[in-house]
Amino acid sequence: MKKRLILAALLSVGVLVGCGNTGSSSEPSSEPTSSEVSSESSSEASSESSSEENSESSSEASSESSSEEQRPTWGSKSSPLSVAEAAELMKNFEQTGSWSEEKGYVTGVVKAVSGPNSHGGYNVDLEDSTHTFQIYSAKLEGETPAPVAGDTVIGFGYFTKYYQKYEIAWDEAKGDCFIVDVQHNDYPVSSSIVDSEGAASTKATITDLPTTAASGSTVTFTLTVEEGFNAKVEAGGKLLTSDSNSYSFIATSNNEVKVTITEAGAPLTESSITFADCGYENGEDVTSVTLDTSTTLSFENNGGNNSSKYYNTGTAIRIYGKNVFTVSSTQNIASVELTFSSNAPTEDKCVVTGGSLNYSTYVITCDANTKVVTLSNTASSGHFRLASVKVIYTAA
Numbered sequence: 001m002k003k004r005l006i007l008a009a010l011l012s013v014g015v016l017v018g019c020g021n022t023g024s025s026s027e028p029s030s031e032p033t034s035s036e037v038s039s040e041s042s043s044e045a046s047s048e049s050s051s052e053e054n055s056e057s058s059s060e061a062s063s064e065s066s067s068e069e070q071r072p073t074w075g076s077k078s079s080p081l082s083v084a085e086a087a088e089l090m091k092n093f094e095q096t097g098s099w100s101e102e103k104g105y106v107t108g109v110v111k112a113v114s115g116p117n118s119h120g121g122y123n124v125d126l127e128d129s130t131h132t133f134q135i136y137s138a139k140l141e142g143e144t145p146a147p148v149a150g151d152t153v154i155g156f157g158y159f160t161k162y163y164q165k166y167e168i169a170w171d172e173a174k175g176d177c178f179i180v181d182v183q184h185n186d187y188p189v190s191s192s193i194v195d196s197e198g199a200a201s202t203k204a205t206i207t208d209l210p211t212t213a214a215s216g217s218t219v220t221f222t223l224t225v226e227e228g229f230n231a232k233v234e235a236g237g238k239l240l241t242s243d244s245n246s247y248s249f250i251a252t253s254n255n256e257v258k259v260t261i262t263e264a265g266a267p268l269t270e271s272s273i274t275f276a277d278c279g280y281e282n283g284e285d286v287t288s289v290t291l292d293t294s295t296t297l298s299f300e301n302n303g304g305n306n307s308s309k310y311y312n313t314g315t316a317i318r319i320y321g322k323n324v325f326t327v328s329s330t331q332n333i334a335s336v337e338l339t340f341s342s343n344a345p346t347e348d349k350c351v352v353t354g355g356s357l358n359y360s361t362y363v364i365t366c367d368a369n370t371k372v373v374t375l376s377n378t379a380s381s382g383h384f385r386l387a388s389v390k391v392i393y394t395a396a
Helices: 003-027 034-070 083-090
Strands: 104-114 122-126 133-140 152-157 159-162 165-169 177-185 186-188 190-195 204-207 212-213 218-225 229-235 238-240 247-249 256-264 270-274 288-291 295-300 310-312 318-321 324-329 333-342 352-353 355-357 361-365 372-377 385-395
Touching: 083 104, 083 133, 083 159, 083 165, 104 133, 122 152, 152 165, 165 190, 190 204, 204 256, 204 352, 218 229, 229 247, 238 247, 238 270, 318 333, 318 372, 324 333, 324 385, 333 355, 333 372, 352 355, 361 372
Parallel strands: 133 165, 133 177, 190 256
Antiparallel strands: 104 122, 104 152, 122 133, 152 177, 159 165, 186 212, 204 218, 218 247, 229 238, 229 256, 270 385, 288 295, 295 324, 310 318, 318 385, 324 372, 333 361, 333 385, 352 372, 355 361
16 A cells, blocks of 8 residues: 555656646747847837938938929029029010019129119119119018119019010019018229329328228228319219218229329319219209319209209109209310200200200200300200210310
8 A cells, every 4th residue: 555655656746847847848938038138129229220210311302302392483582593593484575564473582783773763662783694684663671771783682573574674573563572682792992093194193192991891881081182183083983072081982892982183273174973973862952063173063943843853763863844954164165965864855845055955966065165054944844854964175
């Protein structure tokens, strides 16, 4: 009996031991090993990093592509058209009457500016070696400063073509156009002092003149002239006047200061003036203009309904009905050359004394020993637009 019990016990222990070994070797563990965890983690991180890099690369490429694709046909404020790009888009426009489907932006360097006109707009000509482009009758957006030659501007509005000139333009039906940005640029400032023959002169000195100036800024300098001599002072081709030896001008892309010296009392050969260069305000009354040391230009109302005024439209002084324009000099005058921007005199509305007017060239050939020349508007309405005057004196 004891032997049977002992045998049974031994068999029971063997079965238990066998079962334990079998479970450990035949069934794989459900928990990952340390190396497996590390491998999987590294793989996942690498996969995520690769995915993120691919995603970022794809996103950047998509963004760049989208940015290029989203530039409007007619430009944007941040990416305006150049004059050449605008001209290319407009090459098939009719000479007049064609307009862009939508408003757009153009940028360029200012060649010339006039305004503001009666509409409150500026005409801004942009520089381009091939094309003529004008931002026509554009208002200034917000606090945008008035542009000058040499500035870089951005114009906004509808594009159109006026004969051979490409424009962004104001139109009664289309509405306003605008100058939305003006950037000033630096330009050199130079000077020269010459005599009446164009040779270098030592009879005057210029001080305090900078070597560069930003377009739109005020440049001030001092001119000292030796006693017994007179000076004609110009900056960028525009006449400067001063009651002292201090002169100022607004910098543009052309800042050449030229001083022409003549001996006091010496006869002059010629003098000229362009009224757009005189700094008049739009609508300003003009009664008298000093041309040089010997000659004065005057504008008399003479009982007319309007006195002579300077207007930006036409950049000229308007000689209204009954007004009289007079050139008065201490020297004998050989001729007076007149330039009219429009509304020029006709024989039935004009009377000249002191000489005869050629109505094709608008040159008054003066009588001998003439020191006073007059031009009268005999019409009851309308006006002449006098833009510039050149007086040629009789040789001494």
